[in-house]
Amino acid sequence: MAGSLGKLLSKGARSRADAYASRAMFSKREAWPNFADRSLRIGFLNPWVKAAESQAFGSLEIAARRIGVTLQAVTTSLEIEQAELDFVLAAASTQPKLTDIPTFGVVHEPRSRFLADPEIFANLLSYDGYLTISENLAQFCADIGEGFGGYGETGFYYNSPQTDDRICLVESLARGGDLRLCYFGTNWDQRGRPLFRELCRRDYMRIYGPESAWDYLDRGYFGSLPFDGLSVQGEYCAHGAGLVLLSRDHLLDDVVSNRIFEISAVGAVSICPDIRWIRRHFADAVHYYPPHGSVSEIVGAIDRAMEAIRSNPKEAADRAERARAIFESKFCAERLLGNAVAYYDRWRELLREDKHTSDRAFIDVIMRVGERRTATVWRALNSIDAQTMGRFRVIFVKSRPVDLSPFIEADWRRLADFVVIDEIGADRASALNVGLRAVSGAFFTVMDDTDIWLSHRIRSLFEASRRLTPGRAYVYSGYLRDRAQIDESLDRGQEPLRVACSNPAAGTIFEILGGLHMRAFLASSALLSIRDRSAFAPHELLVHAEILADSEAAFSWRPSIRLGLSAEEHGEAHVGSPAELPFRCAARLGSRIERIERQFSSPSMLAWERLGDGHRKLLAAKFRSLAPDGGVLAFEEGMKVVPLDERADLESEEVSLSEHNCVLIGASRWLNDGGLEVLPVEAPWAVGAIIELPETARREGPHWAIFDFERVYGSFGLGVRNDRDEIVARTAAPILDGRAQLWLYIESATNGVSVAIQNLGGASREPAVLRRVRIARAHEASSGRVAKEARAAAAFSLADVLVGPAGKRNAAGVIESRSDAAGYLFYGPYRELSPGGHIAEIEVRCAGSFSLWRRRLVFDICTKQGERLSVRGVSLRPGARKATMKFTSPAQATPTIVEARAFLPTPADVAIIGLTIRRAE
Numbered sequence: 001m002a003g004s005l006g007k008l009l010s011k012g013a014r015s016r017a018d019a020y021a022s023r024a025m026f027s028k029r030e031a032w033p034n035f036a037d038r039s040l041r042i043g044f045l046n047p048w049v050k051a052a053e054s055q056a057f058g059s060l061e062i063a064a065r066r067i068g069v070t071l072q073a074v075t076t077s078l079e080i081e082q083a084e085l086d087f088v089l090a091a092a093s094t095q096p097k098l099t100d101i102p103t104f105g106v107v108h109e110p111r112s113r114f115l116a117d118p119e120i121f122a123n124l125l126s127y128d129g130y131l132t133i134s135e136n137l138a139q140f141c142a143d144i145g146e147g148f149g150g151y152g153e154t155g156f157y158y159n160s161p162q163t164d165d166r167i168c169l170v171e172s173l174a175r176g177g178d179l180r181l182c183y184f185g186t187n188w189d190q191r192g193r194p195l196f197r198e199l200c201r202r203d204y205m206r207i208y209g210p211e212s213a214w215d216y217l218d219r220g221y222f223g224s225l226p227f228d229g230l231s232v233q234g235e236y237c238a239h240g241a242g243l244v245l246l247s248r249d250h251l252l253d254d255v256v257s258n259r260i261f262e263i264s265a266v267g268a269v270s271i272c273p274d275i276r277w278i279r280r281h282f283a284d285a286v287h288y289y290p291p292h293g294s295v296s297e298i299v300g301a302i303d304r305a306m307e308a309i310r311s312n313p314k315e316a317a318d319r320a321e322r323a324r325a326i327f328e329s330k331f332c333a334e335r336l337l338g339n340a341v342a343y344y345d346r347w348r349e350l351l352r353e354d355k356h357t358s359d360r361a362f363i364d365v366i367m368r369v370g371e372r373r374t375a376t377v378w379r380a381l382n383s384i385d386a387q388t389m390g391r392f393r394v395i396f397v398k399s400r401p402v403d404l405s406p407f408i409e410a411d412w413r414r415l416a417d418f419v420v421i422d423e424i425g426a427d428r429a430s431a432l433n434v435g436l437r438a439v440s441g442a443f444f445t446v447m448d449d450t451d452i453w454l455s456h457r458i459r460s461l462f463e464a465s466r467r468l469t470p471g472r473a474y475v476y477s478g479y480l481r482d483r484a485q486i487d488e489s490l491d492r493g494q495e496p497l498r499v500a501c502s503n504p505a506a507g508t509i510f511e512i513l514g515g516l517h518m519r520a521f522l523a524s525s526a527l528l529s530i531r532d533r534s535a536f537a538p539h540e541l542l543v544h545a546e547i548l549a550d551s552e553a554a555f556s557w558r559p560s561i562r563l564g565l566s567a568e569e570h571g572e573a574h575v576g577s578p579a580e581l582p583f584r585c586a587a588r589l590g591s592r593i594e595r596i597e598r599q600f601s602s603p604s605m606l607a608w609e610r611l612g613d614g615h616r617k618l619l620a621a622k623f624r625s626l627a628p629d630g631g632v633l634a635f636e637e638g639m640k641v642v643p644l645d646e647r648a649d650l651e652s653e654e655v656s657l658s659e660h661n662c663v664l665i666g667a668s669r670w671l672n673d674g675g676l677e678v679l680p681v682e683a684p685w686a687v688g689a690i691i692e693l694p695e696t697a698r699r700e701g702p703h704w705a706i707f708d709f710e711r712v713y714g715s716f717g718l719g720v721r722n723d724r725d726e727i728v729a730r731t732a733a734p735i736l737d738g739r740a741q742l743w744l745y746i747e748s749a750t751n752g753v754s755v756a757i758q759n760l761g762g763a764s765r766e767p768a769v770l771r772r773v774r775i776a777r778a779h780e781a782s783s784g785r786v787a788k789e790a791r792a793a794a795a796f797s798l799a800d801v802l803v804g805p806a807g808k809r810n811a812a813g814v815i816e817s818r819s820d821a822a823g824y825l826f827y828g829p830y831r832e833l834s835p836g837g838h839i840a841e842i843e844v845r846c847a848g849s850f851s852l853w854r855r856r857l858v859f860d861i862c863t864k865q866g867e868r869l870s871v872r873g874v875s876l877r878p879g880a881r882k883a884t885m886k887f888t889s890p891a892q893a894t895p896t897i898v899e900a901r902a903f904l905p906t907p908a909d910v911a912i913i914g915l916t917i918r919r920a921e
Helices: 002-010 016-020 024-031 052-066 077-082 111-115 118-126 135-148 170-175 193-199 231-239 248-253 259-265 276-285 295-311 313-331 333-350 355-360 374-385 405-409 428-437 457-464 509-515 526-530 540-549 578-589 592-599 607-625 779-783 785-794
Strands: 041-045 070-074 087-090 103-106 129-132 154-156 180-184 205-208 240-243 269-273 287-289 362-369 391-398 415-422 443-448 473-477 479-482 497-500 521-524 552-556 561-563 633-636 639-641 650-654 662-664 676-678 687-692 703-711 716-721 727-732 740-746 754-759 768-778 807-809 815-817 823-827 829-833 836-846 856-863 868-875 879-889 896-904 910-919
Touching (some): 041 052, 052 070, 052 333, 118 497, 118 607, 129 135, 170 240, 170 313, 205 231, 248 607, 259 276, 259 313, 313 333, 362 428, 428 443, 509 578, 540 592, 807 823, 815 823
Parallel strands (some): 103 129, 240 269
Antiparallel strands (some): 473 521, 662 687, 676 768, 716 754, 856 868, 856 896
């Protein structure tokens, strides 16, 4: 970083004020909003460390100070509650609204992110409002708000960087031959690796990010930078140009990333995918490459853009300056944070109390008290009084003596009346029945003194009850549970709250009752008049079922109550044996059970699945448009490539698919024509098939495993596993009802052992049909290597090693493990090695089932003095496999004597059938 800063200064980079102080564009800063007189505190909710959101926070914090607001990073609900915030920006879709602080979702991910995972979709529905700069996402959020009872207006906001006083001297860098193209990324999804392998052959390419994310590159990587909101822009400024790369889903959904803003903030040149959003907002102020082109097409376009900058530096500088002006006028953090504040103000105005509605909504709240300290009662009552609508009467039912006069005599805004009923010694079900007999308002609900209502609770439940018959309404919602009350091992800083029951209840009567909660509903009091109130059953579950029996039910998609632990959950006894409940429920409800089950009948699919199904059809049509001739679409790790049959530079071999090298899981099955239908169980990341790659796929040097699918119409992906069960390459399959070919790059012999076909973030309902698997490599790379490796292997045998206490040598010289022993299988003097690089290879055969997958054989090379030169863990899977590792023999006057050792930590049925050491070529 110091070198880059030195170059920046040596090139004469000046402050933006010195260079452009007289230009009208710079004076636009006077139009920034200023909230210094309001003392606003905004939370930035982000659970990630050293991620794109961390960089965004560094920039936003600087911009917030400039416009007079405080931006505070928060990671959990506890931190939000302690920070005294006005509102929260939820920067990550993994975090729902969990507190009573207004929380707005910053929607910057493609729609597929929310429609592939029910939990992420539920998080989206929990927010008080939505902020985005994408027209597609704004329409999506408006539709979601209308369809699921949320706030439909969307604000114009994004986690963009602040304006910057530094200016990139593009013209000077281009004329001096110092122009470079920078890309920054944490690369958590291994995006575009084929593209970066090719780009890094160019001298102009510079890549930054966590070292572990880019360890597959042999050049072009220039380290990691601080997530401080300044350093990234400094590198763009020092080198002149930046690359914008978007994921396949971003491209298809016309959604941008922060890269274009960071590049434009300092007046560097952007090279971007040619998508509609960038064209509409930046026009010809940036350079473009084809977003769905092959690697060669994209690299060619980037080469031409870099050459255009070098050949016409002045035009490039003017283009970059136009992009900077666009950024500062519409997309800088100072302006967008001002938009977020304005959105918050509009949201508050629209949700101001409607007096007429509030007066009509008179609600009885049954609260059982006496079991816990009175501080919890204050907290519960305050949450009722903070509701945005409604007038309330609290019916206290005392099971133990407690002084309630402080609560009754306090000054409340919405608590209009109190009723106190002494039921000393009563169990919870009896106390509930007494409270139900006292209900007289239009609506009623039940609350424990440990519960907390979020302020939107009553409003959101009333919104969901609009279409129900008056007097029959039963409206329920999901709820929040505090894991810290149950799990004492929860780490500090880990989110303690979780959302429970985030989808409508369905199924049998007991599945329905299990999906509801006695304290998470609001119901019409007329439901209590249908039955004799004195005859309610002595158990909460049965009381709940009787209320449901004559109701019309509706679900509110926003969780709005934080439930404390009840007496039962604290381990106290309750009336009635749980084993009797099914019988008693069937007896008391009789034929009304069918009525309950009909109104809670299971839909054809859940709401998020139905949305996801429609979105998959949309994506399938978009993918099909990329191959209008009906040909094969080929992708390597998300990048479009030329299909194998059209590649003259590669040779390939067929991998036969059979029960010997394929394990089928879930509903996967063999087809009569030899194909493989893959369908994992309906769970995220579930595996549907595991295909062991042949020995020829484990040679040294780069090669590809290529999978031909007849159709892929679900959330499928492929992952290559090495001999340590680590994923070394992965790719998401396109959602396509036509032919698709997926390429997986395998770096070397130890990096391609098996391939898993699995669900990605969501569950697939329709199978993927696999027709063919091939291994491909370059002609030259494979010509002489096999023979050379065979000669090297033939020079050695297992005869030179000593058998350890956990092993035994059979008549053929193979070392086998003892059935009941763990420890060394073999060790001992092996060979004198001259200085330099070597490659050691062990071949292992393992019997047993796939339950042995996570067991390891430790294989290492040590000097005679005990210095370990290399070590490798070998996964014990059924069948034979090789593990290879490189090591260096130290430079010494005499040859180094090394030992090869294999240690078995736990007993397993293992045989060592091959062992070699050879010089690295």
